[in-house]
Amino acid sequence: MHNTVISKAAAHFSSYQLAEILSHCFEGYLVPFTIDGKAFASRFAAEDMSLNDSRVWMQNDEPKALAIISRRGQSCRLAAFAIRPELRGRGFGRQFMQQLIDEAKARGDRNMWLEVIVGNDSGLALYERMGFVRQNTFVGFYATSPARFIATNELTEVDPLMVAKKMMADTHLRLPWLSGGETLFKLPGQAFSLQDAAYAMVVTAPYLRLRMLYVDPAARGKGLAKKLLMLLRERFPGIATAAAIPEQMSPLFLSCGYRQDPITQYEMLLKL
Missing domain, CATH: 3.40.630.30 (Gcn5-related N-acetyltransferase (GNAT))
Known part of the structure; x- marks a missing residue:
């Protein structure tokens, strides 16, 4: 015993x-x-x-x-x-x-979620045997240096709770658990607004991380997300993200001079 x-x-x-x-x-x-x-x-x-x-x-x-x-x-x-x-x-x-x-x-x-690092073959095999199904692939990015001198006074610091409420009110948005508004406003950091239409959350402890990028639905397709990423790269040299960015957003980050981190994760779901 x-x-x-x-x-x-x-x-x-x-x-x-x-x-x-x-x-x-x-x-x-x-x-x-x-x-x-x-x-x-x-x-x-x-x-x-x-x-x-x-x-x-x-x-x-x-x-x-x-x-x-x-x-x-x-x-x-x-x-x-x-x-x-x-x-x-x-x-x-x-x-x-x-x-x-x-x-x-x-x-x-009713639902059980998890993430597993790509390359953790034993963990992935276990979760698949238990019935979990891959839903998305998450990647991370980092900025090696500022792109050029850009005046970052266009960024306005705002209340993270306000941004979180905007995200949670967007019924068409499904973000990873780690990047959802429910998580982000509780973390130590700052939220920024660009033209009162694009928003970012930067966590400052224990590491500097860009944790969220959100654009109001009516303002999408106008290049605000790209401009916001460039401004953040200038304001916070060397800023990185967690490996919680949906892979389909890779072209946006790469076009702004960010490089992809080697760590990749699968998001998995078990319907209970």
């Missing part, structure tokens, strides 16, 4: 403990990952982490795996899933995922 793996709700742990557990369980992962308690609390609170639905799996009183579940309405998202190297390849991933799916169904969720 001493080797039995048991699960506990993440609510039993502090943000600092969960950050340590997550970093510990990601040891040897495809992409190196560490996070501290302050960044953990900020990031996952913005993503609407549910401490009661997130799980820590323990063996011999040592944390061996962690799943972070975010929830909004009848949708949930596997925001992070990490298993210690000594448990990998032994069927625990499938066992833990089945538990998460069963619990999502029991609480009435």
Whole structure:
């Protein structure tokens, strides 16, 4: 019985403990990952982490795996899933995922989302076996240097909550969980407006990131998104995005002098 793996709700742990557990369980992962308690609390609170639905799996009183579940309405998202190297390849991933799916169904969720890094073949295979289906491909970009001197006084700083409300009111818009208005206005950063029609959200901690670009429907097709990207590149030299930009937006970023980051993710969905 001493080797039995048991699960506990993440609510039993502090943000600092969960950050340590997550970093510990990601040891040897495809992409190196560490996070501290302050960044953990900020990031996952913005993503609407549910401490009661997130799980820590323990063996011999040592944390061996962690799943972070975010929830909004009848949708949930596997925001992070990490298993210690000594448990990998032994069927625990499938066992833990089945538990998460069963619990999502029991609480009435209808959709379960996740992202997986391209190249994580074992993770992708697991999710596909569990019934997840690819929905989109996400990429990231970075600016190597300002394009040229451009006066950036056309950018007006605005309330991030106002921009988030605009995005959420656009019924034709479906953004990734990480780029949705519900997430962005809670993060530390600044929101900018161009001509009261195009908007951007720049997160300043723990890293400088462009997290959102939005143009009012009536103003689209007028080059405002491109101009906004150029202004941001000048205002914030070296600015980068998270790997959460839908691949179909690549031509826009590339045309503005941004380069694509090598990390790519699949967005996946399980209909419950």
